[in-house]
Amino acid sequence: MSTLFLQMMNALSYGFLLFLITCGISLVFGILGVLNLAHGSLYVLGSYVGFSIIMKSGLPFWFALLVVPFVIAIIGLIIEIILLRPTYKLGHLSQVLLTFGLAYIFHDLFSIIWGKNILAVSPPEILNHSVEMMGYMIPAYRLALIAIGCVIAILLWYTQEKTKWGAVIRAGLSDKEMVGGLGVNIHLVFTLVFFFGSLLAGLGGVLGSPVLGMYPGMEFQILILSLVVLVVGGLGSVTGTFVASLLVGFVETFSRFFVPELSLIITFALMAVVLVVRPQGLVGRRI
Amino acid sequence: INTATKSDDKGKKENDSADQTIKIGALLPATGVYASLGENVNNGMELYFEEHNWEVAGKKIEIVHEDSEADPQVSLRKLRKMIEQDKIDILTGPISTAVAYAIRDDVDKNKLPFLVSHAGGNDLTRSKRSDYIWRSSFSSWQIGHSMGQWAFNNVGKKIYLTAADYAFGHEVVEAFKEAYTNAGGEIVDEVYPPLGNNDYSSYLGKMNRDDIDGIYAFFAGSDAVRFVQQYEQYGLKGKIPLIGSGWLVAEDVRPQQGNAPEGIKSSIFWDYSLETEENKKFVEAYEKKFNKRPSIESLEGYDAAAIMAKAIESLNGDVSDPTKIVEQISSVELISPRGLIKFDKDTHHVIQDLYIVETVVVDGSTENKVIDTISQVVDPGK
Amino acid sequence: MEKEIILSLRGLSKAFGGLKVIEDITLEVKVGEKIGLIGPNGAGKTTLFNMIAGDLAPSGGTISYFGELINSSPNYKRTQEGIVRTFQKNNLMLGLTVKENLLLVLQRMSKEHTQWWKQAKKGNYSTLFETANKILQEWGLSEYSESKVQDLSYGVQRQIEIIMAVAGKPKLLLLDEPTAGMSQVETDQIIGLINKLPSEVTIIMIEHDIDVLFGNSDRVIVLHTGRLIADDHPEAVRENPEVKEIYMGREGAVHA
Amino acid sequence: MLSLKEVNSYYGASHVLHGVDLEVKKGEVVALLGRNGMGKTTMIHSIIGFVKKVQGEVLFEGQNMAGLQSHQIARKGIGIVPQGRRIFPNLTVTENLTVFANMKGGEWDLERIFTCFPRLKEREKSHAGNLSGGEQSMLSIGRALMRNPKILLLDEPTEGLSPLMVGEVMDVLLMLKETGMSMLLVEQNISTALSVADDVYIISKGKVVYHDHPEKLKNNMDIAYQHLALSS
Amino acid sequence: MRKKLIQGILLFLIMVFVPFFLSLYYVNILTEILILGVFAVSLNILVGQTGLVSLGHAAFFGAGAYATGLAATNISSNVFFTLAIGMSLAFLLAIVIGFVSTKAHGFYFLMLTLACSQMIYSIVYQWTKVTGGSNGLSGIPSPILFGSFELSNQVFIYYFILVVFTIVIFIISRLLHSPLGYVFIGIKENEERMKSIGYNTAFYKNLSFLIAGTLGGLAGSLYVIFNGFISPSDVYWTVSGSVLIMVLIGGAGTLWGPVIGAAFIVILETIISSYTENWMMIIGITFILFVIFAPNGIAGIFTSIQQVLFNRNKVEVEKSIIKPIKQQTKMDG
Numbered sequence A: 001m002s003t004l005f006l007q008m009m010n011a012l013s014y015g016f017l018l019f020l021i022t023c024g025i026s027l028v029f030g031i032l033g034v035l036n037l038a039h040g041s042l043y044v045l046g047s048y049v050g051f052s053i054i055m056k057s058g059l060p061f062w063f064a065l066l067v068v069p070f071v072i073a074i075i076g077l078i079i080e081i082i083l084l085r086p087t088y089k090l091g092h093l094s095q096v097l098l099t100f101g102l103a104y105i106f107h108d109l110f111s112i113i114w115g116k117n118i119l120a121v122s123p124p125e126i127l128n129h130s131v132e133m134m135g136y137m138i139p140a141y142r143l144a145l146i147a148i149g150c151v152i153a154i155l156l157w158y159t160q161e162k163t164k165w166g167a168v169i170r171a172g173l174s175d176k177e178m179v180g181g182l183g184v185n186i187h188l189v190f191t192l193v194f195f196f197g198s199l200l201a202g203l204g205g206v207l208g209s210p211v212l213g214m215y216p217g218m219e220f221q222i223l224i225l226s227l228v229v230l231v232v233g234g235l236g237s238v239t240g241t242f243v244a245s246l247l248v249g250f251v252e253t254f255s256r257f258f259v260p261e262l263s264l265i266i267t268f269a270l271m272a273v274v275l276v277v278r279p280q281g282l283v284g285r286r287i
Numbered sequence B: 001i002n003t004a005t006k007s008d009d010k011g012k013k014e015n016d017s018a019d020q021t022i023k024i025g026a027l028l029p030a031t032g033v034y035a036s037l038g039e040n041v042n043n044g045m046e047l048y049f050e051e052h053n054w055e056v057a058g059k060k061i062e063i064v065h066e067d068s069e070a071d072p073q074v075s076l077r078k079l080r081k082m083i084e085q086d087k088i089d090i091l092t093g094p095i096s097t098a099v100a101y102a103i104r105d106d107v108d109k110n111k112l113p114f115l116v117s118h119a120g121g122n123d124l125t126r127s128k129r130s131d132y133i134w135r136s137s138f139s140s141w142q143i144g145h146s147m148g149q150w151a152f153n154n155v156g157k158k159i160y161l162t163a164a165d166y167a168f169g170h171e172v173v174e175a176f177k178e179a180y181t182n183a184g185g186e187i188v189d190e191v192y193p194p195l196g197n198n199d200y201s202s203y204l205g206k207m208n209r210d211d212i213d214g215i216y217a218f219f220a221g222s223d224a225v226r227f228v229q230q231y232e233q234y235g236l237k238g239k240i241p242l243i244g245s246g247w248l249v250a251e252d253v254r255p256q257q258g259n260a261p262e263g264i265k266s267s268i269f270w271d272y273s274l275e276t277e278e279n280k281k282f283v284e285a286y287e288k289k290f291n292k293r294p295s296i297e298s299l300e301g302y303d304a305a306a307i308m309a310k311a312i313e314s315l316n317g318d319v320s321d322p323t324k325i326v327e328q329i330s331s332v333e334l335i336s337p338r339g340l341i342k343f344d345k346d347t348h349h350v351i352q353d354l355y356i357v358e359t360v361v362v363d364g365s366t367e368n369k370v371i372d373t374i375s376q377v378v379d380p381g382k
Numbered sequence C: 001m002e003k004e005i006i007l008s009l010r011g012l013s014k015a016f017g018g019l020k021v022i023e024d025i026t027l028e029v030k031v032g033e034k035i036g037l038i039g040p041n042g043a044g045k046t047t048l049f050n051m052i053a054g055d056l057a058p059s060g061g062t063i064s065y066f067g068e069l070i071n072s073s074p075n076y077k078r079t080q081e082g083i084v085r086t087f088q089k090n091n092l093m094l095g096l097t098v099k100e101n102l103l104l105v106l107q108r109m110s111k112e113h114t115q116w117w118k119q120a121k122k123g124n125y126s127t128l129f130e131t132a133n134k135i136l137q138e139w140g141l142s143e144y145s146e147s148k149v150q151d152l153s154y155g156v157q158r159q160i161e162i163i164m165a166v167a168g169k170p171k172l173l174l175l176d177e178p179t180a181g182m183s184q185v186e187t188d189q190i191i192g193l194i195n196k197l198p199s200e201v202t203i204i205m206i207e208h209d210i211d212v213l214f215g216n217s218d219r220v221i222v223l224h225t226g227r228l229i230a231d232d233h234p235e236a237v238r239e240n241p242e243v244k245e246i247y248m249g250r251e252g253a254v255h256a
Numbered sequence D: 001m002l003s004l005k006e007v008n009s010y011y012g013a014s015h016v017l018h019g020v021d022l023e024v025k026k027g028e029v030v031a032l033l034g035r036n037g038m039g040k041t042t043m044i045h046s047i048i049g050f051v052k053k054v055q056g057e058v059l060f061e062g063q064n065m066a067g068l069q070s071h072q073i074a075r076k077g078i079g080i081v082p083q084g085r086r087i088f089p090n091l092t093v094t095e096n097l098t099v100f101a102n103m104k105g106g107e108w109d110l111e112r113i114f115t116c117f118p119r120l121k122e123r124e125k126s127h128a129g130n131l132s133g134g135e136q137s138m139l140s141i142g143r144a145l146m147r148n149p150k151i152l153l154l155d156e157p158t159e160g161l162s163p164l165m166v167g168e169v170m171d172v173l174l175m176l177k178e179t180g181m182s183m184l185l186v187e188q189n190i191s192t193a194l195s196v197a198d199d200v201y202i203i204s205k206g207k208v209v210y211h212d213h214p215e216k217l218k219n220n221m222d223i224a225y226q227h228l229a230l231s232s
Numbered sequence E: 001m002r003k004k005l006i007q008g009i010l011l012f013l014i015m016v017f018v019p020f021f022l023s024l025y026y027v028n029i030l031t032e033i034l035i036l037g038v039f040a041v042s043l044n045i046l047v048g049q050t051g052l053v054s055l056g057h058a059a060f061f062g063a064g065a066y067a068t069g070l071a072a073t074n075i076s077s078n079v080f081f082t083l084a085i086g087m088s089l090a091f092l093l094a095i096v097i098g099f100v101s102t103k104a105h106g107f108y109f110l111m112l113t114l115a116c117s118q119m120i121y122s123i124v125y126q127w128t129k130v131t132g133g134s135n136g137l138s139g140i141p142s143p144i145l146f147g148s149f150e151l152s153n154q155v156f157i158y159y160f161i162l163v164v165f166t167i168v169i170f171i172i173s174r175l176l177h178s179p180l181g182y183v184f185i186g187i188k189e190n191e192e193r194m195k196s197i198g199y200n201t202a203f204y205k206n207l208s209f210l211i212a213g214t215l216g217g218l219a220g221s222l223y224v225i226f227n228g229f230i231s232p233s234d235v236y237w238t239v240s241g242s243v244l245i246m247v248l249i250g251g252a253g254t255l256w257g258p259v260i261g262a263a264f265i266v267i268l269e270t271i272i273s274s275y276t277e278n279w280m281m282i283i284g285i286t287f288i289l290f291v292i293f294a295p296n297g298i299a300g301i302f303t304s305i306q307q308v309l310f311n312r313n314k315v316e317v318e319k320s321i322i323k324p325i326k327q328q329t330k331m332d333g
Ligand SMILES: Nc1ncnc2c1ncn2[C@@H]1O[C@H](COP(=O)(O)OP(=O)(O)OP(=O)(O)O)[C@@H](O)[C@H]1O
Pocket: C016, C019, C021, C039, C040, C041, C042, C043, C044, C045, C046, C047, C048, C088, D123, D126, D130, D131, D132, D133, D134, D135, D160
């Protein structure tokens, strides 16, 4: 019974970690419809910049948590304005090519600046211990991730559902020109959303780094993982991504526990099953 | 067409004897997950040749670098380029066993001397053995097997096995299992998380049981960092001893693990802390040149360079005949920073000492300390 | 001789969630009839078409075509059997030229479409080209034949929408507001051509232009909130006070 | 209020409008007629900024708007009911109406739209893509009104509406006209157009071929037909 | 058409004489380009024609390769036999994956194909006894053409693959301009309408998937014949990604675009990575330049040049039939 409790906690904390990693791409791709294959790179960039601040400059973790997302967001902003804008009218395949190119560039930049070795970040002092729950040790940092994940989920859900931003973006996806004709600068909206998506990538990068570390090529793993969670939840809603993160967290954790041989296949199998049964994901809107 | 290629072949030989440089092809990953391993092997080679002014037996040494991307397909393409375009005399590399297996036939067909400086697949010196392929690094078997008896004597009678789910992990664990059960130990259970797994909590949950004396783990790179960290975070450290291969606590992953690896015991064929003359000299020179500690891959590069140099020397720099090169390689015997190494002429595999290493905390950070030596381990070759 | 019944609906209904859009419609259509279908906006006319054409599954009731139940037959099969529709909202292959759009219809009927070794442009296919050219000429659209559909004006796209259906040699042609967005000159032209179709072609036409509708139907059906409220000769329907009230409005007469 | 001077518009290389002059005075309804493909929509799109390559002057309240982006143009007080309705299918009816609304100083709000078009009220929570054709037309008109513009560009607003609804919409337009709203109305149904228009333009092949008072045409529809048919 | 045929024959003859002029190294690269060319061309049927953007094409490559490899090792290394085995397995796999994934649209389709191919990857990766696991399948015997005539020489293999490549290109060029090819394009443009016109689009999408998958399997088989090994990394999604990029860079929807794309990527990667460790950066920059300056791929550049140089009308007709990148592929589902 109590091992099950432990696995529940593991699943929960892993699920929230997934959510923190995916919420950025959920915003940028799921809601904005921009297929940014460099999103994983922005996440990893967040981790690396965080590493430089925390481990190299010795500044506190919290400082990095505050600064890094903005650094990444500004980089995202520049990418959006200079490179992505022209691709909106060209379509997704051009975005695939462009952002894949970006991911390649980032890959080399990372190894030039931070080397090719594996790096890790220590969690902040006060969370750098484990908490005992029902006789099991659980890292305090993981518990903190659950709390932060909840806050972000609520904020995102609120902005999407309760403000008109979500609606403007959805409108822009179906007819950008018309949105302009109704007096909304849709380019600005897109840029802002991309900014926030990158901000979340940076945030995820900092928050994820104590658990996942960073190493060359990590961005592609993060990317695929995010895309899987994204489609399981369905494009178009943060709620979907949230649900999917937890679902994937639970399924992966428990499958590792009960049928470890299948753990490599399980996420993809889950995704395939979800898509076959519900072709637009669990909570996805038909866009 | 046949004649065309043949004359091409001849051209190569003539060119070489006239040429005053000896070309060594280094097929190593420069990008992707294994990039840092490739870099370290390279550094080791460079250090050695720099110490010898890039000259052996009066000939200039040139290293031709190609990025293998740790991808067999790309590697094969690069290998062909090095053979045809660069006309290399000796090949070394390649880190990934899959690459080694993939290029094996082409190497063999082209009679290209290939000194494997890192790639653990057992079969390379067993069923896939080639006259032209010699391995100076290690085999999976050596790593795993060496610890079996030791673990039975020093850790306990019941052990839980875990390894990254890929051929290397399985081979190492198999070898350990063989030695350990032969010694009388019992494997309680085993679990294989996928390579590149990011959350070990549920596996650790499975291993967290009272009826075992220890866990034997094979993880490397980022897997090792995460596994060891989470081993501590989930409260197994101090409760269940952890042993494994040296990569679990390698020079380049320990800094990222904090103090989590304290107390882990592992088996490996070289360690930073080895107190021999050769090693001290090597470490010092390496740190001076690269401003960081050598890793085991640096040592592998350094040794491979030394072996090739020795072989070339004994040929007086005449590398026109590949069979002679491999013959000379096979007779190299030297005291390397890792101790005495020589080749087993039957298996083409290196014979070397293996060390049992314990990780301890010194001045707030971790260091490895050699606590036992298993001398001159010979791979059985089948 | 009594004409054969081409389409028969029995107790047909459709609900979206709790919203009942079509309720219990029973209707018979004979071969060659020209039927006008009118009703206020949102009455369920397009939904009815969607069900007949197989784009929507009914929630209840049956649809028979030449006496055969086709409830579960998919839309493409119904098209192959002669039930061809146009869309109220243009629905074309925007990136292809007008002619290519038309050729896709023609080759489907010529049964050549599964042949990958034949070259489209040669052999039998050249007769398809000629047919396409002829149709475009007849409908006065030759000048657009090589233009991409997405570069055409809305009204011209509407015309192509209709040609695509007519070129499919329908037995039962479902026209959903064919003349919407067309200028009067074009309307006259298109309606003229529709009238030229062989007399055995059955047509059901939804149209808000009541001049066009009443002038070209043998029978007018009125739908209101998903129910059939009138089914009669055009003149009778025109005089029906309820229809006047819910559909034509005060100004109905002005347009007539 | 709005005037076009020597306007030339292009789609890529193809030249669609050839030196068009047109004027809409304050509080006036100008009808624009023409056969299919003659450039009516292009003209509307040139004003609102959807057409990228526009030469000549598009003056709104004396200010040249050529070269501005469409959201800037729209914010000056220009509302549009585009051809083909172009409602946002994945937004609900209410969202379609409120998200782009501009309540400042305007008389139109959700309530008023719903009184005008009770059908929309019944469907307020539906996704607009599920509406019937006519309902979408109403929504498109409502959406433009919610912006409380100074001038309305209407591109076949009555398309797909039942005669009853056409009457209602025309009533609304007449009422708007009374409150001083200017309008540029593209319409295929000549008599409907003439019933509200103060001024009529007929264009053909991107050129204005006729411009006069509607009374002239009302009395003699043949003129209109002549000019309209001329283009073929 | 006749002109095209003559051009094709000329090109073929040039290719036949290549080994007499170029060193074995270049012949090998050329062989690899031909193989990847077949692979890219097969994906192009999905991406460029039918508008189904797949990120799981490596599954078929892998299926063909492993089946061929296993057949050659365990049964017979006759090329025709091993090719047939490889293509059959790919065919069967395409039936299953196609059935599952063509139900989804746009991005969901992409992710479903990705999921299926990653599952194939896991099977290959974990079924160590049969597939060799992460170490791959190596030491596959040289293929035998007739009797005991071994294709042991790289040049023979080049000729064999050249012949297969030519046949594939010929078939695809027929398909591209055939009535069936038009149906695929119609589906890319507007699947709903195609149904209303009377096409069973589900069937045609599956058909397109089958053709693409089987040819993808053929590419995998050729790869094993050429290299004598196969490893799981050739089934990994990055392979699907890079073949997709070949198609896009070359020009989706065109006949030669994907082949040119394959050549471009192979050559670029091979050359640049010999000079600098940071070759990925250079390739990345190239991708970006392509998107900005040549959104229709290399084939698109050719068309534009032709348009400038020659009478433009002729080309325009061509171009409108084969529509390059301007995607109707609604990736947002
Ligand atoms: N997919 C759907 N989901 C929910 N409601 C729908 C759907 N399709 C149609 N409706 C509703 O059903 C009603 C009937 O729609 P339909 O399109 O059949 O009307 P119509 O008679 O064609 O009207 P119009 O003359 O305006 O085109 C409308 O009120 C519409 O909102």
